[in-house]
Amino acid sequence: MKAEECKLSSVFTGTKTYEIPSYQRPYSWVESNTQDLINDTLEAFEAEDSEYFIGSIIAIEKERDHRFEITDGQQRLTTLVIILAKLRDLIISSDAKQSLQGRIMPINALTGAPEKPRLYVRDQDKQFFIDHILAGKPIVDKSDLPVTQLRFLTNSLIVEKHLQHFDQKKLCFYANYLLENIYVVFVKTENFQSAYRLFNVLNARGMSLSNADLIKNKLFAITPVDQDHEQIKDKWDELEELISIPNLDVFFSHYRTSITGDRQRVDLNKEYENYLDTFESDSITFLNQLISSAKKYNRIKENKFDDAFTRRILSSLHRVSHDEWIPPLLCFMKYITDTKELNNFLQYLERVTYQNWVRRLGKTQRNTVYYNVINLINRGGTVKEIIDKIKEYANNEEFLNFISADVYGAQYATAILLRLEQELQDTSVTKTYEGTISIEHILPQKLSDQYWQERFSEIEHKNLIHKLGNLTLLSGRKNSAAQNYSFAKKKEIYNSKNRLVSFDLTKEVCGIEDYTKLVLEERHKKLLKLAGEIWSIN
Structure with missing residues (x-):
């Protein structure tokens, strides 16, 4: 030197x-x-x-x-x-x-x-x-x-x-x-x-290296010089093309969890160094496994599945504020490819993910179920055994108590309403929602119009205003226009633009003649029942 x-x-x-x-x-x-x-x-x-x-x-x-x-x-x-x-x-x-x-x-x-x-x-x-x-x-x-x-x-x-x-x-x-x-x-x-x-x-000079950079360099370092580095390069280029460079570290984290079924204990690149030692310098086998998982990861991220039910559940999971559910799904897809079994697993994965999200569990508690599921899958557990493991973490009562209470303002409110919206459609229908989506209070937040003053007392208004039964979905523009008007004026705004509304939840509201306390409470019961059918773990 x-x-x-x-x-x-x-x-x-x-x-x-x-x-x-x-x-x-x-x-x-x-x-x-x-x-x-x-x-x-x-x-x-x-x-x-x-x-x-x-x-x-x-x-x-x-x-x-x-x-x-x-x-x-x-x-x-x-x-x-x-x-x-x-x-x-x-x-x-x-x-x-x-x-x-x-x-x-x-x-x-x-x-x-x-x-x-x-x-x-x-x-x-x-x-x-x-x-x-x-x-x-x-x-x-x-x-x-x-x-x-x-x-x-x-x-x-x-x-x-x-x-x-x-x-x-x-x-x-x-x-x-x-x-x-x-x-x-x-x-x-x-x-x-x-x-x-x-x-x-x-490596700390200039711009810090990512975990993916360090893993890549480790691959070249453990491969004997007389072997073909060009093949490693080609495999890595394929991985970059699949995932994209900015997303590599996230993918490596999910892939690692899908293998270990445990929390990360040291730097991600250090964990991969230890994992790479098990391949005894066989970098190509390691990269082939990475690429295989990367293809599955892409399908998950882009929701590229032929089955409509699969797409429905995945679109729902993608609305969750965390992506900790991805490693168990990656792990499951590594071993089981049958669509029926995948959908059976997916619906329970969605249920436990939403229950724990709505119940406001911390990351460690949320991940406990995922880690146990991953370890069971890697040990060769059957689909029934895997679902039985998920069922151990059910808490239907607490989940439904949260959904029954004030929902507006909660982190999960829009996701809950969009999933209920999905369920109103036949499974053959797949909708995508783009642009600004906002939550609309049917009974407005202010009792300024005589229509509402005649039908709701101040106490009733306070108790019902943020409940699931009083909420629906609108585009941002229409939500702003609806404001605190009477119910007839609100419906007119909901139905504006060629009398079409994007959301079936809102179309149902437009079919109501008079919005009273009894109507609101009945709608609330109906949506709670639907939520129970979607997310209860029996």
């Missing part, structure tokens, strides 16, 4: 090229990271500091003094290339332009063709980076760009915003300052193992 201070001019010089290897995370710097680097170097430039140190770069020397594989520092190095490329674009002088072009991607003077780039980013983004950053080609269509390519573009625009008001002299002097006065510590190692150790020691 060798470490030395280097000017950027000696980093971007000669025939030196740098490659971002497969085990590295994608380019992840956001606007604030780039702004910090620009501001720091501009302050040093304007203060005329003779030297300014911006951190370290760790690289494996693949060809002596020529080709390097970047292990740590890719975010900083990539952003420096983006800055130099934007300076190249802004500077008019052909000599200065040519000099900067040579630092990032030399151009053959005789043919005008580009030569090897100084920096090769990951394969998925390589051509975009060459075309639109290093070669400066304009982007015709910016829609649907992958996250990483969008970051290249966004950070390039941030650099332009900082520099576009500089005159030509200042642009050239700043470019020269970057190359001659900005320093890095360049650490060269001879092999992956040495670079990996340093990488883990220094």
Whole structure:
């Protein structure tokens, strides 16, 4: 291993090229990271500091003094290339332009063709980076760009915003300052193992690594060098494509719980290191299992099931304020694929999830049932045994007491009403609800209209106003319009826009002639009975 201070001019010089290897995370710097680097170097430039140190770069020397594989520092190095490329674009002088072009991607003077780039980013983004950053080609269509390519573009625009008001002299002097006065510590190692150790020691530099980054690096570290790292890269790329990079850590957490059936005791990446040891360096088998689970996870998250009943239950579960129910479902789907058995399990999973949510149990209590179910599934329990385990945690009486009381204002109120709305439809009907949905008080919150004053006393109003039987669903716009009017005026507003209403709960209200205390109480009993049918665990 060798470490030395280097000017950027000696980093971007000669025939030196740098490659971002497969085990590295994608380019992840956001606007604030780039702004910090620009501001720091501009302050040093304007203060005329003779030297300014911006951190370290760790690289494996693949060809002596020529080709390097970047292990740590890719975010900083990539952003420096983006800055130099934007300076190249802004500077008019052909000599200065040519000099900067040579630092990032030399151009053959005789043919005008580009030569090897100084920096090769990951394969998925390589051509975009060459075309639109290093070669400066304009982007015709910016829609649907992958996250990483969008970051290249966004950070390039941030650099332009900082520099576009500089005159030509200042642009050239700043470019020269970057190359001659900005320093890095360049650490060269001879092999992956040495670079990996340093990488883990220094991973807190710059932008902290995610658990997924560290798990990925562990995979490469435990795989013997003589085995095919390219296959690991391809498998990991498939995983990223399935889950998306920002969601990987959440998926890894759910997958871990579906295996262990226990709470997390140390850092997630540390738990995976211990788990990976059981594979005895067989990274491909581990990745195949991950990918298989990732496909199931996607089906759950996107509710991609053919069966209408399955979709109904899942849409209901997705309205819960937590997603702790996902690991037991992932675990169940690993072993059992029959739709009938899946639906039998799902309806009990929904029931216990809603009961515990409405009963306001803490996370530890909620997870107890999930952990026990996961452990039973992993031990080979039958569907009947699994459902019997869920039944042990039933508390129908307490659940129905909560639902019978004031519901409006509770975290679960909208989810309860939407699930009741679903149940009014045949199972062959699947509805999706978008836009602003609000809860409407049929008996208004203020007894300002004579219609209501004649039918409800102050005490009756206070006792009934927030009960389930007095609530329905509306779009946000219609809710605002309904306000405290009489029942006839409210129905007119509910039925506005071609006399159509989005919600069957509200359509039923529109069929009522006179909204009295008795009507409200009967509606309350009816909805409570329906709630009991949906969520009671018998």
